[in-house]
Each structure stands twice: as structure tokens, then as C-alpha cells.
Amino acid sequence: MAAYVPVPWVSPLLYSAVLVGGLYYLAADLGDGPGLVSWRTAGFVAGLAALFAVEVAGHRRSLPRLPLLLSRFGLTGAVVVLDASGLSQVLFVLLPFTAYFAFGRTAALALGALCVAGLLTGYLLTAPGWYRDMEYVSDLLMLGIGLVLAISMAAVAVGEQRARRELQEYAARVAELSAATERNRMARDIHDSLGHHLTAISVQLEIASEFRALDPDAAGRAMTEARQSVKLALGDVRQSVRALRDEAAQPSLSAALAEWARDGGTGPRVTVEVTGDEDGYSAAELTALYRAAQEGLTNALRHARASRVSVVVRLAEHTARLAVADDGRGFAADGARAGFGLTGMRERVHLVAGSVDIDSRPGEGTRLTVVVPRGGGER
16 A cells, blocks of 8 residues: 555644643642652653654655554553653554554554553553553543544545646646647648658759759749749647647638649649638638648649549538549558548548548559548537
């Protein structure tokens, strides 16, 4: 069992009460004791001072728990023997109280039973027929009640500390998982947005370099398209920053996809068709469709060597369907290794309860199909 921290003010308060009560008993001459000035009184005060010192040492230093408990036990016994008033018997309740924090409930109950047995043994040796004396019986009952209350208080305190530790551990795990989720999200955003635009820019710059001498007009068009891709990349960066600052607006899927349409020129011909109403679809669902289309178009530009790419989105009442098809060289879908882009796209679509399907064969092009249910939210 992990060690817990006892309630710090209980023991000093009880020591102080016993000290004041014992000295008052002697000063007022309420019994047949040796008086206020005597070696027994000095030993009584010194024993309580030693208990105070042990308590302070236990809180300020990481001392072994068993020696501390044995020290408390020995000093408490000495104080009880030296106390003429008999009030110090209440200190026995502190032994199972502190033992509960250090060793657990079983040790506390065993020590409490040992305290009761010790008091009964003392009565049997020093006061025959004690069970007929109301004073002795009431002292025994008060000790039993005090032990029950002390152990109950320790149990409540340990339970509260255990709950706090579990809550802290849970909060740490949640923070770690949240950080990992956010890192994955940012990785997907960087790959899907900047990766797409940088791929387009790379393709256009290669075309401009190859056609610079043979076809200056084609090279110029490629440079113009590269500059347009740079503007789109900057727009995506600003959109990502606004999203991080919680300032992002609901994306317009049709407007975002429309910017990709092109009639060929220096690259493949890209057609975009969006039908249906975006209302009712959440930002996460529309973003998943947009990023999936972006990944499909990026792969077509980077790998497919396609002459035509079509992007079709159908926004129906209950389901949105995206299809990105090209007439490129295709690949063997069963044997292809999923890269980070495809993995990130599947993660993003699955977060909105959607599905991803890729159909491709060598020499027959590639078709990416994404289905997202409406109103599913982000999981």
C-alpha cells in the first residue's frame, strides 16, 4: 500500500490538550500526585516534547515508517505511565490513526486491538475488580470510542487522498492522450494542406523547367499555376492558424473544391462537381471530405501520371459521398503499402464515422470513394 499523509494538525492538537490538562491537574492539586515540580512531571513534559519532535521529523523528512511508529508507541507508553491525571490515555488513539496512513487498515485495527488489550492488562495488574469501578469502565469505553473515531477519520482521509491521486493520474493520462491526438491532427493538417500544394508547385515548376526552351508559353502557364498554388497554400496556413485560435469559420466545401478545377494546360484536366446542400453537415464532416479529396488529387498529380481527374461530391439527406477518379497508371491496391497520407485520411474519415474505399488496377486508373454520414459529429 502506498503511504499516505496523516492529517497534520490532529496529533499536535491532542498533545497540546494532554499537556495543558496534565499540568492543570497537578497545579490545581486535583489528585494525590507528586505535585507540579517533580521528576515525574519533568518526564511527562519531556515525553510529550519528544512526541512533538517525532511528529515534526515524520512530516519534514522521509524517515522509515516502522521506526517512527515504534517511537510513538514507546513514548506514548512512557507519557501514560508518568501522567498523574490519566488524561494521556487518549494518546493511544493516535497509534492506529497514524498506522492507518502508513500501513493500511489491517495494521490500524490490529494496533487498536493491542491498545485495548494493553489497557485491560494494566487494569488487571494494578486494579483488581476494576470492572466494578465506573471510572475504569468509562475510561475503557471512551478509549474504544476514540479508537473507532480515529480509525474512521483516517479511513476517510486516506480515501480522499487516494481519490485525489487517481484523479491526478487520470488527468495526466488525459493530457497525454490529448497532446498525442493534437499532434496527429496537426500532422494530418500539415500533410493534407501543405503537402498537396507543395506537390502541385513541384509538378508545375518541373514543367516550367522542361518547357522553358521548347515552349515558353507552357512554361509561363506553369509558373502562373505555381504562383496560384502558393497563394492557396498560404490560405490554408491562415485557415489552420485561425482553427488553432478557435477563429475558423464553417468551411464551404463547394467553394474550396471549385478552386481546383482546371482545363489541362500544363497538367492533367481536373473537373469538380458538387451537388446537394451542405447545411446539416458539421465542420468536421465537411473538412474530412475536403481533405480526402485533396489527398486523392495529390496522389493523382504525384503518382498517377493521369491526363484527367474528376472530383464528384454528392451531399444527400443522410449521407455524403465523395469520388476521386483518374485515368492514370493505377496500382495493385492489395499489395500497396499505405503511406502517411492514406493513413491520415482514413483516421480523419473514421473520426466522423465514415468509410474509405480505394479501387485501382495497374493501367486502369484509380478511384477513391469516401462515404460520410450526415450529423454523425466528430468522435
